[in-house]
Amino acid sequence: MLDERDLPWLAEPLKQLRDHARSHAIILHGGAGSGQWELAWRVAQAWLCENGPGPCGECPSCHLALAHSHPDMKVLMPETMQLALGWSEGSAGDDGDGDSGDGSKSKRKPSREIKIDAVRLAIDWAHTSSSRGRGKVLLFYPADAMNATSANALLKTLEEPAAGTKLLLCVDDPERLLPTVRSRCQRVRLAPPDLTTAEAWLTKQGVAGAAALLRASGGEPLAAKALVDxxxxxxxxxxxxxxxxxxxxxxxxxxxxxxxxxxxxxxxxxxxxxxxxxxxxxxxxxxxxxxxxxxxxxxxxxxxxxxxxxxxxxxxxxxxxxxxxxxxxxxxxxx
Ligand SMILES: [Zn+2]
Known part of the structure; x- marks a missing residue:
């Protein structure tokens, strides 16, 4: 997966979120085509890294995170997003779906929602103690894949999380979240990089006509690259x-x-x-x-x-x- 070494405009927001988050619950919004997911994933690793300031990529926590099997990290995303990102879960990531290996169910349409059962399990999980003593991280990608029932179930956890638990809610437009959710979170916006940086990055990826494709994509370089792909x-x-x-x-x-x-x-x-x-x-x-x-x-x-x-x-x-x-x-x- 790409990170701030590949996408240099993510380095500063990563540092900000790692070192200066004022709240245990953060809405990361905007930048869907500028590396929002890549940033969120690195922030989640950094919060649990045992060799801070991380993520170092070397410590046991980073290794567990990279294997998608960190006992103190949970990533909730809809099946459609798992497919799009090629995301698979390790042992820590059981979302309670209970449909693995069932041939008849695997033929159904992948869900576009983060299911209420998965949210409830994650809430219970968030209130148990941290395995490695550095707190827990619960990441929602995207958070607006929760329906109103799921989002409501989360309110109490947003208000009074277990000690050391951090929640990261990713969404393109925060208006798509319930006002009660928004009011309980600190908001951080990921802005697209400046035009020069974005054009230089695309050109380095071998993309010709970067300016036109950035125009097509609201200035977001990964979105522009996706058009080419x-x-x-x-x-x-x-x-x-x-x-x-x-x-x-x-x-x-x-x-x-x-x-x-x-x-x-x-x-x-x-x-x-x-x-x-x-x-x-x-x-x-x-x-x-x-x-x-x-x-x-x-x-x-x-x-x-x-x-x-x-x-x-x-x-x-x-x-x-x-x-x-x-x-x-x-x-x-x-x-
Ligand atoms: Zn580390």
């Missing part, structure tokens, strides 16, 4: 608005549905900005065709938001993308 490049990115305006779906239909919807939302956003006399944000000014009407764009934006909120349906993803692109194309051609 999914087969996009700067030139293709710049063609997408024109493709949509022409009803051309070949690039978008090849993307996973959430990505395609996100791209269409970015095209729509920039077309609306231009229609209102502003500048596009995700594309270059010349790349977004003019002439789309605001009313049609607003309606298209509503439909895109509706689809974005719903679960992924991989079996009809290309059809869904075609319908969304067709709606966009009409917006450019009805005026």
């Amino acid at each position: 999914e087969g996009l490049d700067a030139a293709l990115w710049g063609q997408l608005p024109a493709q949509v305006a022409q009803g051309e779906t070949r690039t978008l239909a090849a993307m996973p549905l959430p990505r395609a919807v996100r791209v269409l939302q970015q095209v729509c956003h920039d077309a609306m900005a231009q229609a209102a006399g502003g500048e596009p944000r995700f594309f270059e000014p010349g790349q977004v065709p003019r002439g789309a009407g605001m009313a049609g764009l607003a309606e298209w934006a509503r439909e895109l938001a509706r689809v974005a909120r719903h679960d992924e349906h991989p079996w009809n993803a290309p059809l869904r993308v075609e319908a969304l692109v067709a709606q966009g194309q009409r917006v450019w051609n009805e005026t």
Whole structure:
């Protein structure tokens, strides 16, 4: 896994969270495409490292953490995230799911939630004493994968944790957490690195056209790299608005549905900005065709938001993308 030696902009936030956390419960927000997970994982290790200031990577605690089997560390994430990150749990990580090795259950759709049973077990675990005497760490990634029941179950632990227990709640937007959860935590935001650092990092990864891809990704370098890994490049990115305006779906239909919807939302956003006399944000000014009407764009934006909120349906993803692109194309051609 990448860490602050690979992603140098994480070094300072790691130090801050390790040495200057004011609260036992922290919300780490923002920076989903800038290494939020990588930072959270290093902070959790640092809090338990026995050769501080860590994480040293050498002590028994660091070794146990790296093997995902530290008895004083628990990471709660939904199955979809475990799959995305290639995360597997060691002996300390039993989430109480009880479905390992069950062929019939393994065929069901992976859950997008951190389950209430896992949260309850983690709460019980957090109130037992630390095995290695350096407290305990409970990491939620992402914390908004807890439903309201799970989050409510956690409130008392956030308020009165067992001595030495630290909680780290990762989330892109803290507004997605209950106000009662937010009010009990210290908030720390991970900002994207400055443009020069981000561009230099991407160029070092062999990415051409870093500036355009950073524009596409809100300045977040790992998000920009992910676009390249999914087969996009700067030139293709710049063609997408024109493709949509022409009803051309070949690039978008090849993307996973959430990505395609996100791209269409970015095209729509920039077309609306231009229609209102502003500048596009995700594309270059010349790349977004003019002439789309605001009313049609607003309606298209509503439909895109509706689809974005719903679960992924991989079996009809290309059809869904075609319908969304067709709606966009009409917006450019009805005026
Ligand atoms: Zn260590």
